[in-house]
Amino acid sequence: xxxxxxxxxxxxxxxxxxxxxxxxxxxxxxxxxxxxxxxxxxxxxxxxxxxxxxxxxxxxxxxxxxxxxxxxxxxxxxxxxxxxxxxxxxxxxxxxxxxxxxxxxxxxxxxxxxxxxxxxxxxxxxxxxxxxxxxxxxxxxxxxxxxxxxxxxxxxxxxxxxxxxxxxxxxxxxxxxxxxxxxxxxxxxxxxxxxxxxxxxxxxxxxxxxxxxxxxxxxxxxxxxxxxxxxxxxxxxxxxxxxxxxxxxxxxxxxxxxxxxxxxxxxxxxxxxxxxxxxxxxxxxxxxxxxxxxxxxxxxxxxxxxxxxxxxxxxxxxxxxxxxxxxxxxxxxxxxxxxxxxxxxxxxxxxxxxxxxxxxxxxxxxxxxxxxxxxxxxxxxxxxxxxxxxxxxxxxxxxxxxxxxxxxxxxxxxxxxxxxxxxxxxxxxxxxxxxxxxxxxxxxxxxxxxxxxxxxxxxxxxxxxxxxxxxxxxxxxx
Amino acid sequence: xxxxxxxxxxxxxxxxxxxxxxxxxxxxxxxxxxxxxxxxxxxxxxxxxxxxxxxxxxxxxxxxxxxxxxxxxxxxxxxxxxxxxxxxxxxxxxxxxxxxxxxxxxxxxxxxxxxxxxxxxxxxxxxxxxxxxxxx
Numbered sequence: 123x124x125x126x127x128x129x130x131x132x133x134x135x136x137x138x139x140x141x142x143x144x145x146x147x148x149x150x151x152x153x154x155x156x157x158x159x160x161x162x163x164x165x166x167x168x169x170x171x172x173x174x175x176x177x178x179x180x181x182x183x184x185x186x187x188x189x190x191x192x193x194x195x196x197x198x199x200x201x202x203x204x205x206x207x208x209x210x211x212x213x214x215x216x217x218x219x220x221x222x223x224x225x226x227x228x229x230x231x232x233x234x235x236x237x238x239x240x241x242x243x244x245x246x247x248x249x250x251x252x253x254x255x256x257x258x259x260x261x262x263x264x265x266x267x268x269x270x271x272x273x274x275x276x277x278x279x280x281x282x283x284x285x286x287x288x289x290x291x292x293x294x295x296x297x298x299x300x301x302x303x304x305x306x307x308x309x310x311x312x313x314x315x316x317x318x319x320x321x322x323x324x325x326x327x328x329x330x331x332x333x334x335x336x337x338x339x340x341x342x343x344x345x346x347x348x349x350x351x352x353x354x355x356x357x358x359x360x361x362x363x364x365x366x367x368x369x370x371x372x373x374x375x376x377x378x379x380x381x382x383x384x385x386x387x388x389x390x391x392x393x394x395x396x397x398x399x400x401x402x403x404x405x406x407x408x409x410x411x412x413x414x415x416x417x418x419x420x421x422x423x424x425x426x427x428x429x430x431x432x433x434x435x436x437x438x439x440x441x442x443x444x445x446x447x448x449x450x451x452x453x454x455x456x457x458x459x460x461x462x463x464x465x466x467x468x469x470x471x472x473x474x475x476x477x478x479x480x481x482x483x484x485x486x487x488x489x490x491x492x493x494x495x496x497x498x499x500x501x502x503x504x505x506x507x508x509x510x511x512x513x514x515x516x517x518x519x520x521x522x523x524x525x526x527x528x529x530x531x532x533x534x535x536x537x538x539x540x541x542x543x544x545x546x547x548x549x550x551x552x553x554x555x556x557x558x559x560x561x562x563x564x565x566x567x568x569x570x571x572x573x574x575x576x577x578x579x580x581x582x583x584x585x586x587x588x589x590x591x592x593x594x595x596x597x598x599x600x
Numbered sequence: 601x602x603x604x605x606x607x608x609x610x611x612x613x614x615x616x617x618x619x620x621x622x623x624x625x626x627x628x629x630x631x632x633x634x635x636x637x638x639x640x641x642x643x644x645x646x647x648x649x650x651x652x653x654x655x656x657x658x659x660x661x662x663x664x665x666x667x668x669x670x671x672x673x674x675x676x677x678x679x680x681x682x683x684x685x686x687x688x689x690x691x692x693x694x695x696x697x698x699x700x701x702x703x704x705x706x707x708x709x710x711x712x713x714x715x716x717x718x719x720x721x722x723x724x725x726x727x728x729x730x731x732x733x734x735x736x
Contacts, residue, residue, distance in 0.1 A: 516714050517653050517733035526640070526651040550684045551731075553714055559653060559735060598640075598649050 136487055141398070141405050148397035150221070153390075160204035167196045232274045232299040233369045237362050239279035240339055240348055249323055249343030250283040251293035253306065254372055256335030263333045266292065267303035274299050283341075293326065293338070309333055316356075319344070327351035337372040339365070407450075414449040415492065417442050420460050422499065426467035430506055432542045432578055433466075437500035441478060444493040451488045459486040464499060471543075474501045504542035508582050511552040512536050513572060513589050519559040521595065527559070529594040537572055537589070538582035545576070554589060565594045631674050631694060633727040635666040636719055642702055652732045656707045663717045663730060668698035676727070678703040679718040682711060707734055 155161035174189035201208075236252065243250050253260070268289060272278050274296065282304055283290050292305040311328035327338040331351035338351040348359050350368055359365045419440050424433060441462055445452065461484045464476050476499045480491055513532050521527060532554070539552060554570040568591045572581065581587050639662050640649040647664045654661045663678050673695050680688040680703075690703035705711075711734045719727045 512729075512731075514714050514716065514731045515733065517735055520655050520736045521653065526649050527653040528650055530652045548684065550681075551714070551716065 134487075137405070140487075141401050144405070145394075145397040145401040148401060149394050152393045152397070155208075156389075156393075160200060160208055163196070163200055163204070167193060167200070170196065232296075233366055233373065235274050235276050236279065236296070236339075236369065237366045239276045240341060240365065241362050242276070242280065243283060243341045244346045244348045247343055247346040248280070248283055248285070248341060249290075250279075250339075250341040251308065251323055251327060252279075252339040253293045253295045253308070253330060254337040254339070254369070255295065255297065256337065256372070258334045258336070260295065260330075260334060260336060263309055263330065264293075264295075265307040267295070267306035270294070270301045270304045272301045274301060293330075308338070320356075324349065324351075324356065328354070328356055331355070337368070339369075407448075413446055414452045415444065415446050416452050417444050418455070418460055419443075420462050423461060423463045424466050424501065425463050426465050427469075427503070428466070431469075431471060431503045432506050433501060434504045434542050434544065435500075435502040437498075438496060441497075441499075442495045443483065443491060444495075445485065445489050446492050447489040451486065455486055455489065460484070462494075464501070466501065466503070469501065469503055471503050471505050474503060475499070476501060504544050506540055507543045507546055508538055508540050509546040509549070510536045510538050511549060514551050514553050515570075515591055516553040516556050516573065517559050518556045521559045521562065524598055525595045526598045527562070527593060528596050529592075531592050533590045533592075534586050537587075538585040539574075539579055540582050541579040545579075554591070557591065562593065562595060564596075565592075567592050631667050631670050631676075631721070633665060633719060634668045635664070635700075636728045636730055637664055638662065638717070638730055638732050639664055642704075645700070647702070654707060654732060654734050655736065656709060656712060656734060657736075659707050660704050661707055661715070661732065661734065662702050662704040663719070664700070664702040665692075665719055665727075666698070666700040667694050670694045670696045670699045672696050675722045676701075677718075677720045677722070677724075679720060680705055681716050681718070683713060683715075687711075687715075712736065 151164075152161070155164065170189055170193050174186050174193060177186035177189060240250070240252070253264075270282075270289075278301060279294070281287060282294055282301070289304045293308050294301055295303045295306055308326040309329040310322065310325045311332055313325075313328060313332075316324065316328070321344070323340055323343070327340040327349065328351050330336055330338050332354045335353075340349040340351060340356075341347070342349065348365060350357050350359050350365070352368070352372070359368065419442055421440050422436070422438065424436075427433065443460065443462070445455075445460075462478060462482055463484070464478070464482060466474075478494050478497050478499060483491060483494070485491060512535060515530055515532055517527070517530075537552060539546065539549075541549075553573050553575075555573045557568060557570055569588050570591060571588055572586075574580065637647070637650050638652060638654075639647040640651060640654070640658055641660065642648065642662055642664065647662070663680075665676070665678070667676070673693065676692050676694060678688075678690045678692060679686065680690070688703075688705055692701045692703060694701065703717075714731070714733050716732075717730045719730070721727065
């Protein structure tokens with residue numbers, strides 16, 4: 123118990139955010155993909171992964187290999203086979219609903235779309251028949267029909283019933299959030315109690331309502347009325363809100379808000395708790411697993427140096443850091459995550475001594491610093507100056523024995539160099555890169571770079587980096 | 601009075617005899633370097649194979665200098681540097697009215713690299729700098 127408390131108390135605020143964020147991401151996956159086939163396969167994959175971990179811990183080598191292979195293949199299969207489903211989930215929602223919305227809006231959104239479409243068709247006096255099946259099968263009652271299988275949208279509904287559209291005659295059957303069939307022929311009512319101005323469309327709507335528990339919405343072409351046929355009755359519905367209620371009642375959304383909504387809430391709470399527990403478990407196993415001690419050799423970085431000065435000498439260029447953390451964290455450390463930086467902003471020309479402390483070292487979260495060796499660094503800085511130095515040719519190799527190099531001149535004769543004061547004060551000459559003698563002609567011209575040694579030296583702006591060498595050889599007097 | 605000034609006179613004369621170069625160069629009639637180069641050898645007072653690159657197989661590098669005029673006896677130095685590190689400082693005496701002289705160094709394997717010779721007067725004033733390389 124004490125250990126658990128110590129573990130909880132050792133959590134930093136970053137760790138809590140870490141767990142919270144990952145839990146939320148998992149929960150979002152659940153909210154977005156619940157009810158889809160991809161989600162079910164994903165659950166299966168998670169169980170398989172868990173099984174593989176158990177197999178590994180029990181030492182079942184072949185089993186763990188096989189399961190690992192299945193999991194890897196499964197991940198690929200999910201993306202390939204369910205790509206359309208995943209795309210639909212992501213495309214059907216805006217960014218806000220992807221990141222934040224928790225409600226299951228598929229049916230409700232479809233109802234809103236249908237109501238808006240019906241309202242618009244009524245305004246335009248565009249005749250329409252929309253059938254919403256109940257629990258009874260319509261197969262035996264209706265005739266004809268072209269499979270449509272299109273997602274509900276206002277544009278889709280309007281275009282289906284557009285008078286010039288070949289499929290505008292007959293009824294459209296809507297199942298869930300999909301237009302299932304179009305040009306469906308409905309049974310015509312034989313009732314004598316209908317007003318004389320009701321035409322075939324009204325009779326067809328009533329006919330289906332008499333024969334089944336389906337709900338039919340009708341838009342009158344002559345009057346622009348919206349009429350609902352249900353349970354052998356025709357009702358004119360003038361308000362959009364009322365039509366929405368009728369549809370919700372028919373589709374069971376209102377009922378869902380009672381019992382099923384509670385069930386859904388419980389499932390959601392369970393999913394949220396699972397996300398938090400699962401993420402916390404993974405987090406602890408990764409960051410607070412078996413402790414590993416490791417020594418890393420890390421290069422020292424010197425920062426904020428005065429640009430007018432240069433580092434002449436350092437006592438060390440790397441430090442050994444003793445780090446402790448869970449095996450998984452220690453193994454996953456990248457070189458760029460561990461940095462040792464010394465701030466030279468307050469250093470002066472000449473020798474400076476720094477002590478490396480925790481504030482100089484950046485480590486990945488969860489990794490603890492146990493020691494630094496060496497902890498003291500001597501850094502010698504010097505002021506940068508300019509100095510004009512004569513250029514001398516640095517010949518190497520050898521001429522043929524019977525030749526001598528009688529003359530050699532270099533242009534320009536001097537170059538201006540920028541470097542540390544103490545170093546440049548001692549330097550009397552700057553040399554060219556090594557020029558081989560072996561391939562010289564009798565006389566000729568060569569261009570060569572000035573050799574900047576040490577590399578901290580720089581050619582001053584305006585000074586030549588390359589020099590021209592003119593030479594003359596002749597036969598040696600024996 | 602006569603006995604008091606005599607030792608002072610002898611002392612002054614002695615100083616002139618001991619440090620003739622210093623006296624000569626301070627007199628405002630300086631010596632002048634007319635020729636300076638490096639060569640492989642001197643035979644019968646004649647420089648042989650003037651060059652700027654010496655193979656260590658040749659074993660010797662010679663710096664030849666000629667002065668004209670030399671108003672009075674004077675001292676010059678040939679200072680040899682391997683890179684910027686002093687290697688040898690050779691004192692040479694010049695005699696009037698003109699004088700040629702030389703110095704040389706023995707070359708070893710560790711001497712490979714760029715060299716220079718500074719030709720200076722007794723006060724360190726540089727007449728000329730010669731640059732050369734020692735190679736394989």
